[in-house]
Amino acid sequence: MILVTGGTGFIGSHLLERLSASGVPARCLLRRRKSPRPLPPGVEPAYGDLASGQGVEDALRSADAVIHLAGVTKALTVADFYSGNVLATGILVRAMAGRAIRLVHVSSLAAIGPSRDGTPIGEDEPPHPLTDYGKSKLEAEALVRELAPEAVIVRPPVVYGPRDTDVFQLLKSISQGLVIEISGGDRWFSAIYVDDLVDGLLAAAQCPAAAGRAYFLANPKPSTWGELSSAAARIMGCRPRVLRVPIGAAKAVGFSAEMWSRITRKPGIVSRQKIREAQCRWWTCDTRRAAAELPFQAKTPLEAGLALTLAWYKEAGWLKW
Secondary structure (H helix, E strand, O other), X not given: OEEEEOOOOHXXXXXXXXXXXXXXXXXXXXXXXXXXXXXXXXXXXXXXXOOOOOOHXXXXXXXXXXXXXXXXXXXXXXXXXXXXXXXXXXXXXXXXXXXXXXXXXXXXXXXOOOOOOOXXXXXXXXXXXXXXXXXXXXXXXXXXXXXXXXXXXXXXXXXXXXXXXXXXXXXXXXXXXXXXXXXXXXXXXXXXXXXXXXXXHHHHHXXXXXXXXXXXXXXOOOEEHHHHHHHHHHHHOOOOEEEEEOHHHHHHHHHHHHHHHHHXXXXXXXXXXXXXXXXXXXXXXXXXXXXXXXOOOOOOOHHHHHHHHHHHHHHHOOOOO
């Protein structure tokens, strides 16, 4: 039995669909006050709350593995990042104490930070997160290592695919004829298609040798944001105009977006901290450890993954092209 937290989110929904299709017994931790999308056939609901701990011990009953995806990626306050990423993780891991359960803790490349010189960073690179999100994910990693030393920590970079709403914003802009870039040259990043990430998460849950290890799960070939935009434009058959924005103007946009989020009480993906991350030249990671030890290697090239993603957005009515 695999217990999944965050199973109604973007990545979690794909993971649950895979477990359902494979006939693997699976359970999803759900909050009663939330109205999630329907669970796939055969996936058992377990009602509980990682904020209070209510129902968590019962959700762990008969579980062999836990894939912990639940977390906060955007928030109105710094405290929200720490409550959603650190305190909630602590509640889960403490509830697992004394149980022979494999924990796969899903962190982020943001917990370690960008490459300083263009060399893809390895798992043992000294961490230097740039944002409160990254700092909270790093603190959650430290808590996992303290309380569950045999846990497997995985750190995805940019994740894209059907149902994603973050990279979708860029693709939507391209479909409308506009690409916005921060001036200053190419910026490289690692990414992974969501189905490949699911493969990696299951490998981490099943590989005995992965106990106590950390892995970057990404496509081994980094890309630039310009390459992503060009590939998406080719697939959609459009020729968007490229608008390069000075860093000062980008920071002003980030500040304005923060003010709007406070007014509406809805956290957004654009902020001054996100602009700071976007300024970096190299958000790239080394995938060789995962390839050697799990073994896992993402198989979907960027353009192929974008084609699948854009086809889903079109069919679902999210994009018109």
